[in-house]
Amino acid sequence: MKTIKKLIIYIFIFTFNFTISFAEFFKDISDIIENNEPRLSYGVAVSDVNKDNNYEFLVTGFGFKNLALGFKNNKLANTIDDNIFNDTDRKTIGVAACDVDKDGYEEIYFLNTDTYSGEKKYSDRLLDQNQKKFFDIFEIEKNKKSLNLTAGRSVVCVDRNGDGSFGFYVANYGGPTRFYELNNDILIDKAPKLKIDRVTGGRAVIAGHILSKNTDIFAANERGSNFLYKNNNGSFIELANDYKVQDKYENGRGTTLSDVFYRGQLDIISSNWNGSHRIFALDGNEFRDIAKPDFNEPTRIRTVISADFDNDGYDEIFMNNIGQPNKLFKILENGVLQKIDIQVGLEYFGLGTGAAVADIDNDGILELLVSHGETGLQPLSLYKANLKKKFNYIRIQPLNKFGAPARGATVTLVSNLREHSKTIDAGSGYLCQMEPVAHFGLRKGEKIRKVVVQWTNGKKTNLKISRINKTIKIKQ
Numbered sequence: 001m002k003t004i005k006k007l008i009i010y011i012f013i014f015t016f017n018f019t020i021s022f023a024e025f026f027k028d029i030s031d032i033i034e035n036n037e038p039r040l041s042y043g044v045a046v047s048d049v050n051k052d053n054n055y056e057f058l059v060t061g062f063g064f065k066n067l068a069l070g071f072k073n074n075k076l077a078n079t080i081d082d083n084i085f086n087d088t089d090r091k092t093i094g095v096a097a098c099d100v101d102k103d104g105y106e107e108i109y110f111l112n113t114d115t116y117s118g119e120k121k122y123s124d125r126l127l128d129q130n131q132k133k134f135f136d137i138f139e140i141e142k143n144k145k146s147l148n149l150t151a152g153r154s155v156v157c158v159d160r161n162g163d164g165s166f167g168f169y170v171a172n173y174g175g176p177t178r179f180y181e182l183n184n185d186i187l188i189d190k191a192p193k194l195k196i197d198r199v200t201g202g203r204a205v206i207a208g209h210i211l212s213k214n215t216d217i218f219a220a221n222e223r224g225s226n227f228l229y230k231n232n233n234g235s236f237i238e239l240a241n242d243y244k245v246q247d248k249y250e251n252g253r254g255t256t257l258s259d260v261f262y263r264g265q266l267d268i269i270s271s272n273w274n275g276s277h278r279i280f281a282l283d284g285n286e287f288r289d290i291a292k293p294d295f296n297e298p299t300r301i302r303t304v305i306s307a308d309f310d311n312d313g314y315d316e317i318f319m320n321n322i323g324q325p326n327k328l329f330k331i332l333e334n335g336v337l338q339k340i341d342i343q344v345g346l347e348y349f350g351l352g353t354g355a356a357v358a359d360i361d362n363d364g365i366l367e368l369l370v371s372h373g374e375t376g377l378q379p380l381s382l383y384k385a386n387l388k389k390k391f392n393y394i395r396i397q398p399l400n401k402f403g404a405p406a407r408g409a410t411v412t413l414v415s416n417l418r419e420h421s422k423t424i425d426a427g428s429g430y431l432c433q434m435e436p437v438a439h440f441g442l443r444k445g446e447k448i449r450k451v452v453v454q455w456t457n458g459k460k461t462n463l464k465i466s467r468i469n470k471t472i473k474i475k476q
Contacts, residue, residue, distance in 0.1 A: 032382065046358040050068070055070075071360045093431055112124050119175070150174065154203060253430050326347050
């Protein structure tokens with residue numbers, strides 16, 4: 001296998017500035033969203049909220065209702081009408097879901113922010129269901145002393161011990177980082193004990209197999225260095241400077257994990273507000289920024305997503321900007337990016353604040369939901385690849401020992417053409433969280449040799465794939 005250094009030389013020699021020009025990449029299917037009125041929205045997540053074995057888009061509302069958009073009768077409609085869930089007063093911006101009580105179902109963390117920085121009026125919510133009725137775990141009397149009353153920006157799920165018990169890492173702005181775990185129905189902020197309670201301009205945070213066999217954390221910050229926490233048997237060691245990802249003079253925003261070399265190794269895509277966007281690829285004992293123009297061109301970035309929208313076996317990178325055109329790149333071999341010219345999804349005047357992907361209608365093709373807000377009311381947008389020919393695919397849905405989505409696990413497709421790793425998204429690249437499924441489009445002539453699931457405890461399970469064009473569930 002070529003080394004990263006050799007691949008970097010290849011990228012430099014390869015012309016980077018040409019674009020893919022063909023029939024429109026996306027089609028706009030926003031008309032299937034019922035009651036899609038202009039609103040202020042920020043974050044979007046994907047989870048099975050109503051426990052019907054189908055995923056919903058969770059769309060936050062900033063002074064508007066939080067929504068759970070499910071697909072039924074060829075429409076995307078709100079499935080939840082509950083006062084605590086709707087919560088128009090607390091101005092929700094971030095959202096993530098995972099199983100914190102080990103019952104096999106995901107709880108929902110709503111990050112509420114009524115101020116730019118520092119102390120805020122309303123606390124966050126952590127919602128659970130009991131007999132189809134939502135309740136806020138924070139409102140239990142013994143948990144009120146643990147309320148997060150600092151303006152937050154993102155939240156991510158972390159199974160730090162690899163035992164299937166998740167905690168929530170909350171990136172606050174102008175206040176200490178929080179790390180909530182549930183022990184005997186008591187919410188405990190473990191951040192001080194873990195020595196990660198740093199005061200910073202927290203923006204985006206992701207978790208997964210970055211450095212260790214367990215769940216690591218990368219946090220992109222504003223007005224200060226990023227954090228890279230290597231998992232050390234359930235504790236964390238901060239190594240951003242050692243691994244050259246501190247980026248201290250930039251303003252972090254959207255970030256995601258993506259295997260940009262199709263080598264079975266997750267890399268960090270880290271964008272900066274009106275600054276240079278990065279693709280940090282691990283090369284030995286440090287990361288190298290391999291981004292070239294026009295990917296690293298400064299934009300008013302919000303969310304970054306890596307996914308195979310058109311099922312051709314090559315991932316795309318979607319860059320959601322606010323008040324500027326969105327961008328789309330295809331990741332070819334050896335980390336080479338081709339810019340895709342788009343009109344549908346460009347959103348030249350769009351106030352994009354968040355985005356998430358999921359195969360919400362279960363047809364094997366991903367949908368992209370984009371939310372808008374901040375400076376003006378706009379409806380939601382829904383896009384889908386405008387396929388002219390059919391590609392094959394395989395979807396892997398890992399579940400932990402409790403039956404909940406194994407967020408933070410890594411799924412690697414091993415074929416005659418590549419070794420391609422994807423993370424089971426734990427959130428929250430910036431305010432958002434993707435579906436907990438590894439979605440692989442298959443290339444022409446590709447033969448799957450095996451699929452490898454690396455769980456949050458580092459152990460691996462090998463799968464033989466006998467059928468394609470389906471979703472395969474695998475339990476730890």
